Amino acid sequence: MGKKNTDVEQQRTKQRKVTAGPIREKARTMTRLIAAVGRVIQKKGYTALTGPNIAIEAGLDKKLIWTYFGSIDNLVETYILERDFWNMADQKIISELLKHPENIGRKDITVLLHGQLDRMMKDKVLQRIIHWEIGEKNKTLRKVADKREKIGEHLFQIIEPDFANTGVDIRAKLALQIAGIYYLVLHAKYNGSLFCGIDINESTDLERLQKAIQDNINAMYEEGKVNK
Known part of the structure; x- marks a missing residue:
């Protein structure tokens, strides 16, 4: 009985780790994109807030902007409202x-x-x-x-x-x-x-x-x- 409970708990721990990994990666990616908005504004101004500029500043694929925020406007809004x-x-x-x-x-x-x-x-x-x-x-x-x-x-x-x-x-x-x-x-x-x-x-x-x-x-x- 004890071994069975241990196996179940180990399985749950593995599942949590598998889930936590992508969640942490998503959070890090979103944070990098949000921070990149600020750097683009500071260096080039708000007119330079384009997908390629933000992606280059973040060192990420520009597709991730749409994956996690849906649009550049949503990303910029997140940055402004957070800060x-x-x-x-x-x-x-x-x-x-x-x-x-x-x-x-x-x-x-x-x-x-x-x-x-x-x-x-x-x-x-x-x-x-x-x-x-x-x-x-x-x-x-x-x-x-x-x-x-x-x-x-x-x-x-x-x-x-x-x-x-x-x-x-x-x-x-x-x-x-x-x-x-x-x-x-x-x-x-x-x-x-x-x-x-x-x-x-x-x-x-x-x-x-x-x-x-x-x-x-x-x-x-x-x-x-x-x-x-």
Whole structure:
């Protein structure tokens, strides 16, 4: 009886190993293809997201894109949604802030915007994704934008009541701040020329922008007489 049970268990173990091998190989292949999308975007831009380019970058047969993802669009969507640039970083920060919503104030908003500026400056793929989002209508990028809005909405629901009846449109003012970060970084990284005599590729000018962000947020709170 004992030998029979042992034989059955050994057979089950062999079956699991046989099954696990292809599953692990599929997962590795999918991971390589997803990572290759990011490298193509960084090196050549989103217009170069073709089957051959992605396959060459991954070192795999391009047929595997259709085998595991069904289409290039599905592969690119998987990459973008997995690496939801704002979601991963900002949601973590906002989640921490929301644990004590009564304490959210100007310093926290400054940290968030400084974080966005820092990520935009350092992440070349993020720069290309934002450039793509601005320049082309794309359902996947719309999904990312909508998710980003939902994250931001959690924060606005906390801070907006602080500015009720103050005459300060905190949404509009922060929209200008964030849009300014996007544009100034893209202008500096893609064009390389000055903007209003400022070059944020230079550390001293980047520090000026960081200070301006802080000053603007402080001004919003002072204008609204919000003591946070």
